[in-house]
Amino acid sequence: VYEVYGEQLFSDGELQGTIFVHRDHTRNYELDKMKSDLVSTVSHELRTPLSSILGFAELMLMKELKPEKQRKYIETIHKEGNRLTHLINDFLDLQRMESGKESYEKERVDAAEIIMNVVHTMEPGQPNHSFIIEDKLQSGKIFADEDKLVQVMTNLISNAVKFSPNGGNITISMQNSQDNVMVSVTDQGLGIPEKELPKLFSKFHRVEGEKRQKIRGTGLGLAVCKKILEDHNGRIMVTSEEGKGSTFTFYLPALDGEELLQYTQSDST
Ligand code: ADP
DSSP, rough: OEEEEEEEEEEETTTEEEEEEEEEEEHHHHHHHHHHHHHHHHHIHHHHHHHHHHHHHHHHHHOOOOOOHHHHHHHHHHHHHHHOOOOOHHHHHHHHHHHHHHOOOOEEEEEEHHHHHHHHHHHGGGEEEEEESSOOOOOOOEEOOOHHHHHHHHEEEHHHHHHHHHEEEEEEEEOSSSSSSEEEEEOSSSOOOOOGGGGTSTTTEEEEOGGTTTSSSOOOOOHHHHHHHHTTTTEEEEEEEEETEEEEEEEEOOOOOHHHHHHHHHHHH
């Protein structure tokens, strides 16, 4: 978004030249867009759980309830409270990472082991989806903050589950090359329209659409994944076909003994 205007310069009534001023408003425009996305996320994602928390709490205050009903309401309050915490944590996490205040605790870890653990933790909670681990994941050593890698995997798998409301397979694969460890998560869900792909990793960006209206989220998960991976010298990409499914793939630098030494030294300075 540009603004250009020209100003003619005169000296003793004679035209000396014209100055053109170019103003780049792209950043302002992006900031405005981010603010309005933030406002709509906050108004929807904070208000919805808050109103059910307040609503159920009021009901419990007003009436004598049977213990089963009471328990059901408390469960809802608890669930919605968790959702709020999750949203606020994601937001603060990202804020901290972007301001460079995040301190990563990187060490030599095996990506395959971490990924298997995440899959095994999440799988039992998803009865409508089949988890497929392609081949046996080969061990792949990387220099990473384990908790953060768990966060990336958890986000990608929960998106795969969330955005395939009819169930299906969720396939996890990992390939090692000399330079990289490549991990991908594929689902057979809604897929993503091509025009949305470039914006997908931006903060608060959510794809609109009838089938997605009921699927809750903040539009922060992928932005968090991207930032974590970049802070590990890695990257993330997506391929998708609407109605067929999506594949999110990330790469992290593979580690051999010598590299490990370099990383450790440069990280401690
Ligand atoms: P959230 O899931 O909280 O909305 P994300 O940043 O994780 O936020 O994802 C941003 C958007 O990208 C989602 O709203 C969704 O529309 C789209 N998306 C992410 N993962 C998938 C997926 N596996 N299949 C289809 N759409 C996806």
